[in-house]
Amino acid sequence: xxxxxxxxxxxxxxxxxxxxxxxxxxxxxxxxxxxxxxxxxxxxxxxxxxxxxxxxxxxxxxxxxxxxxxxxxxxxxxxxxxxxxxxxxxxxxxxxxxxxxxxxxxxxxxxxxxxxxxxxxxxxxxxxxxxxxxxxxxxxxxxxxxxxxxxxxxxxxxxxxxxxxxxxxxxxxxxxxxxxxxxxxxxxxxxxxxxxxxxxxxxxxxxxxxxxxxxxxxxxxxxxxxxxxxxxxxxxxxxxxxxxxxxxxxxxxxxxxxxxxxxxxxxxxxxxxxxxxxxxxxxxxxxxxxxxxxxxxxxxxxxxxxxxxxxxxxxxxxxxxxxxxxxxxxxxxxxxxxxxxxxxxxxxxxxx
Numbered sequence: 630x631x632x633x634x635x636x637x638x639x640x641x642x643x644x645x646x647x648x649x650x651x652x653x654x655x656x657x658x659x660x661x662x663x664x665x666x667x668x669x670x671x672x673x674x675x676x677x678x679x680x681x682x683x684x685x686x687x688x689x690x691x692x693x694x695x696x697x698x699x700x701x702x703x704x705x706x707x708x709x710x711x712x713x714x715x716x717x718x719x720x721x722x723x724x725x726x727x728x729x730x731x732x733x734x735x736x737x738x739x740x741x742x743x744x745x746x747x748x749x750x751x752x753x754x755x756x757x758x759x760x761x762x763x764x765x766x767x768x769x770x771x772x773x774x775x776x777x778x779x780x781x782x783x784x785x786x787x788x789x790x791x792x793x794x795x796x797x798x799x800x801x802x803x804x805x806x807x808x809x810x811x812x813x814x815x816x817x818x819x820x821x822x823x824x825x826x827x828x829x830x831x832x833x834x835x836x837x838x839x840x841x842x843x844x845x846x847x848x849x850x851x852x853x854x855x856x857x858x859x860x861x862x863x864x865x866x867x868x869x870x871x872x873x874x875x876x877x878x879x880x881x882x883x884x885x886x887x888x889x890x891x892x893x894x895x896x897x898x899x900x901x902x903x904x905x906x907x908x909x910x911x912x913x914x915x916x917x918x919x920x921x922x923x924x925x926x927x928x929x930x931x932x933x934x935x936x937x938x939x940x941x942x943x944x945x946x947x948x949x950x951x952x953x954x955x956x957x958x959x960x961x962x963x964x965x966x967x968x969x970x971x972x973x974x975x976x977x978x979x980x981x
Contacts, residue, residue: 630742630771630801637715638743638802639830641861641883642675643876644717645869646683647703648924649695651938657695659702661934664977666706668933671973672872672966675862676717678745678773679703680732682781683866683924686723686749687940697735704739719743719773719864723750726762733769743801744770745864749782756790760797767799773864774803776816776834780917785812791819795829804864805842806834813838817847821856831860836867836907840900843882844893859886866920867907870927873966878903902961909953912946919947926954931970933977 630638647669650661669677679700680688688695700720707718720736722729722744733744746766748759763772774794777783783806794800805816813835820829833842848857868875878899885892910927912919922945925937937946958965970977 634715634717634742635801637675638717639861641830641832641879642717643673643862643868643872643879644676644678644719644832644864645669645674645872645875646681646864646866647677647679648683648869648921648928648934649685649688649699649940650934651936651940653936653938655938655940655942657698658935660978660980662699662702663706664933665928666703667710667977668970668973669872670707670710670712670716671977672969673876674868674872675715676719677703677707678719678721678864680721681719681745682721682747682749682777683869683921684721685921685940685944686782689723690940693940696732697739700736700739700741704741708740717742719745722746722766722770725751726765729762729766730769733766737770742771743773745773745775745804747775747777748784748786749777752784756787756793759786759790760793763794763800764797767797770799772797772800773832774800776803776805776807776812778806778808778917780808781806781920783807786815788815788819791816792823795820795823795825800825800829802830802832804832804834805860806836808835808837810838813842814847817858817860818849821847821849821858822851826856826858830862831858833860833863834865836865836911837904837913838900839863839865839867839903839907840878840882840896843879844885844896866924867903867910869924870910871964871966873969874964903964906957906961906964909950909957912950915947915950919945919950922946923950923954926951927958930958931967932974933970
């Protein structure tokens, strides 16, 4: 990773977790897949994460064979955009050591700058085994750590795990998405105690607590000295929708912090509204079963997707979820970017 991109990562940015566009026959919808990438770029996002939970882990199944095509399409759109600003490309990496290494090689081959390494599906592995796996993958590509909540396929990980993980030299950032304050603190405290607090960027993946995460200074005593750390940006499924509004939100938060907290109360009030909207989209009342479909429904309403289909036919909206999504769209229109999308939709969907 070059110096400019690493500075961009450390300063904090908006990184949407890229969804998967499908036809009604559950085959890849290339036109809308490319449109999504164009939308994120045009929204002012500072990067994208592809092949992650929101992209559906099933893209790796041999019967679909979509991992390479989906990663490749997103990279093609980034390269085609010829951006004059830094833009991070992050590839999701999962599976045991051999699979994770193969995915890291693929990501590097396609030009991705970082790998978002998940421990999902490895619930029977010892933490020391997970660290050895991470060390091997980090030899291939810079790592973005990922604390994924158990209800979305992740597992609980200890403070000691995160301290060991943070000491891996090629770990550049960690996405915290346990949706749990205690477990979030484990990660931040571990990074502060790792000796690499200045080298690792913390990103929120806590879609239920986005604004508070970004406004908070975390401080801990390490060997009798206070060490402070901030969460500088977000790598979020929630930011896969209403992305241009999310870019404006992060800008407002940074301005608030630069003004020593002026306007923090209003931002916290907005944060409650964002959490309410997230509850509709991510479906916590049904253990997050409808979270991917909820993202799809918002994008479908805007015309960025043709439907809410997932590779797994069981992935669909939960009872009452559509009504909740419609409610928050009506109650909080300032959280959306419907006008922005409407103005540029033909450009995003252009096949040229």
